[in-house]
Amino acid sequence: MIRAEDFIAAARDGGIDFYTGVPCSYLAPLINRVISDPACRYVGATSEGEAVAIAAGAWLAGRLPAVLCQNSGLGNTVNPLTSLNHSFRIPSLLVVTWRGEPGHPDEPQHTVMGEVTHALLDTIRIPHAGFPEQPGEIADRLATAGSLMRDTGLPFALVMRKDAVGPEPLHPPAVAPPAPGRLQDLRGHGPRPARIDVLSSALGLLPEDAAVIATTGKCGRELFTLADREQHLYVVGSMGGASAIGLGVAMQVAHPVVVLDGDGAALMKLGNLATIGAQAPEKLVHVILDNGVHDSTGGQETVSATVDFAAVAVACGYRNAVRCDDLPGFERAFAEALRTPGPHLLHVRIRPGSLEKLGRPTVGPVAVAERFKAFLAARRAALPA
Numbered sequence: 001m002i003r004a005e006d007f008i009a010a011a012r013d014g015g016i017d018f019y020t021g022v023p024c025s026y027l028a029p030l031i032n033r034v035i036s037d038p039a040c041r042y043v044g045a046t047s048e049g050e051a052v053a054i055a056a057g058a059w060l061a062g063r064l065p066a067v068l069c070q071n072s073g074l075g076n077t078v079n080p081l082t083s084l085n086h087s088f089r090i091p092s093l094l095v096v097t098w099r100g101e102p103g104h105p106d107e108p109q110h111t112v113m114g115e116v117t118h119a120l121l122d123t124i125r126i127p128h129a130g131f132p133e134q135p136g137e138i139a140d141r142l143a144t145a146g147s148l149m150r151d152t153g154l155p156f157a158l159v160m161r162k163d164a165v166g167p168e169p170l171h172p173p174a175v176a177p178p179a180p181g182r183l184q185d186l187r188g189h190g191p192r193p194a195r196i197d198v199l200s201s202a203l204g205l206l207p208e209d210a211a212v213i214a215t216t217g218k219c220g221r222e223l224f225t226l227a228d229r230e231q232h233l234y235v236v237g238s239m240g241g242a243s244a245i246g247l248g249v250a251m252q253v254a255h256p257v258v259v260l261d262g263d264g265a266a267l268m269k270l271g272n273l274a275t276i277g278a279q280a281p282e283k284l285v286h287v288i289l290d291n292g293v294h295d296s297t298g299g300q301e302t303v304s305a306t307v308d309f310a311a312v313a314v315a316c317g318y319r320n321a322v323r324c325d326d327l328p329g330f331e332r333a334f335a336e337a338l339r340t341p342g343p344h345l346l347h348v349r350i351r352p353g354s355l356e357k358l359g360r361p362t363v364g365p366v367a368v369a370e371r372f373k374a375f376l377a378a379r380r381a382a383l384p385a
Contacts, residue, residue, distance in 0.1 A: 004033035021068030029168035046271030048073035053241035057248020083237020089153030131160035186329035240269030250281035263304035277317025313345035
């Protein structure tokens with residue numbers, strides 16, 4: 001058995017001071033200590049997949065993150081780990097518990113995952129080792145993880161057995177509830193704009209220091225067609241993860257971070273809105289381009305017609321949310337969001353469809369991530385000391 005403070009101190013020596021995840025009883029001592037440690041930052045996520053995307057954003061903005069989760073939630077991480085971390089070569093330390101370990105009685109829902117935890121990590125090509133259970137093992141395990149993450153650009157998992165970490169009390173910091181957000185309706189109720197026109201308007205209003213994260217599918221492809229810039233991150237795969245990536249970035253920077261989302265993606269990870277509202281990053285502008293369909297897969301309808309994303313955002317703690325359905329309304333709302341504290345959500349109803357013969361980014365994901373990370377680092381270096 002080890003002490004949580006010893007692991008956290010050694011991890012900090014290796015550069016890890018940003019944690020996110022979903023609790024497990026095995027993880028409680030570690031999470032409790034991280035929450036209580038003023039030198040660390042912990043973001044409680046609504047799902048394990050969201051935590052992976054938050055961590056990815058934090059890494060892009062210069063932090064080395066850790067994701068904490070139960071192995072029953074490992075399945076929720078498969079999509080972002082394989083399509084986001086592998087595609088962009090984004091490392092993070094994973095601490096995954098081993099519930100249902102064979103030979104150790106546990107709740108029935110953990111039986112199958114307990115049997116396949118290590119095989120699943122092998123299948124998705126995440127190298128792993130046992131979580132340290134003796135003080136003398138901590139430095140070596142973290143050194144191995146750090147070395148492999150640097151060499152491969154991929155996550156490394158430490159699989160934690162029951163009682164690996166000694167008990168730790170929880171001393172959460174006092175958090176004041178957010179002030180009620182503002183909900184605005186700027187709809188014109190006329191013909192709806194095309195996505196390409198909204199993106200073009202956004203590009204014309206963006207300041208030079210704004211980072212832009214575009215959701216997977218035709219949104220990112222159209223943005224690339226209009227303008228390819230070093231501060232653009234074209235998300236591939238990891239559907240629903242763009243807003244969580246944006247949160248991870250926005251928590252580290254002092255300049256605008258704009259997330260260009262879709263209705264299908266936002267619905268898939270609706271819990272992201274709650275986490276964004278709770279963390280309240282002032283520079284985050286979250287734009288949901290809602291055409292009511294899954295445009296990239298043939299135009300099948302989403303359920304967004306009955307969803308008021310702006311009202312949901314305010315209920316989740318966003319400082320400001322706006323309903324739009326035309327370019328004048330969007331441009332007014334977007335310009336205000338860029339100059340006032342957020343987080344902001346702009347729900348823009350658009351018409352289905354995209355450019356004919358729409359191409360794809362010709363810059364590979366790894367290069368996109370590298371230049372995006374460099375852009376953020378340059379903005380950070382330019383800040384007054």
